[in-house]
Amino acid sequence: MAEEARLDRWGAALLAAATAALILAWPGWHLGDAVPEDSYPQEPELFAAAAESYVDLHRVGERDGVPLVRPPPDAHVPVVARRFEFWPALELQAGRTYHLHVAAVDTVHSVVAQGREYALVPGQVQVITVVPGEQVTLQCGEYCGLGHNRMRGLVSVVAPD
């Protein structure tokens, strides 16, 4: 009887510990191995305004109604994530390096890029370094509403200069 009671107490303690661990780990638990390379805090409104200025300066055209930017190699490029787009559209040169600064400005999203998923929580900017091969895809991996499935970046990869 005493032995059973001790085991019950152990069981209860283990369950409590497992529950606490789950709560502590939330909301990152479902993002698997999403370890940010680099990130920094910034107010969503400021980030969106900075992105608009960047696009005004570097815009070369339009793709599917979205401004198209052709950043120079090694550039730090702001990318706004919001329902249901990654903005602006990008034209990148194959084999060059780009530092995408990606931030959600409305609600929680994520971006799957180069086989990794990065959580995008408003207020925090993720820096993702990409070296385009034939193709770069940016895809939201966090259900964010009815248009979630089409929340994909417009990225074209062109031959280097």
Ligand SMILES: [Cu+2]
């Ligand atoms: Cu989404």
